[in-house]
Amino acid sequence: MFAVWDDFESAPVNDRIKAALRLIVRFVDQPEDLGPADFHELRALGVRDEGIEEVLEVAALFNIVTRVADALEFHIPEWEDFKRGAERMLAHGYV
Secondary structure, X not given: OOHHHHHOOOXXXXXXXXXXXXXXXXXXXXXXXXXXXXXXXXXXXXXXXXXXXXXXXXXXXXXXXXXXXHHOOOOOOOHHHHHHHHXXXXXXXXX
C-alpha cells in the first residue's frame, strides 16, 4: 500500500501516476528548470492540461503548507500514525 513512498518508479501504480510524480519532484526540487518539455510525458499519456494544472496546484499547496509547518515547528506525528490514518481514510473516506 505504501510502495509509492519508498520508490514510486517501482511501485505498482499506472504510468500516469508515475509521470505526475516525476513532474511533482521536478516542480518542487527544480522549479527554475521547469519548462514545456516537462509536460510532454503526461500529455502523451492522455492527460489533459486541466489535469496537469490540478497536479501542480495540489503540489504547490502541499509545498506551501509544509514550509509553513516547518517554519512554525508543527509537531509531526510518527510514521505509524500516518499509516494508521491513511488506512482509516482508505477504508472510510473523509468521514
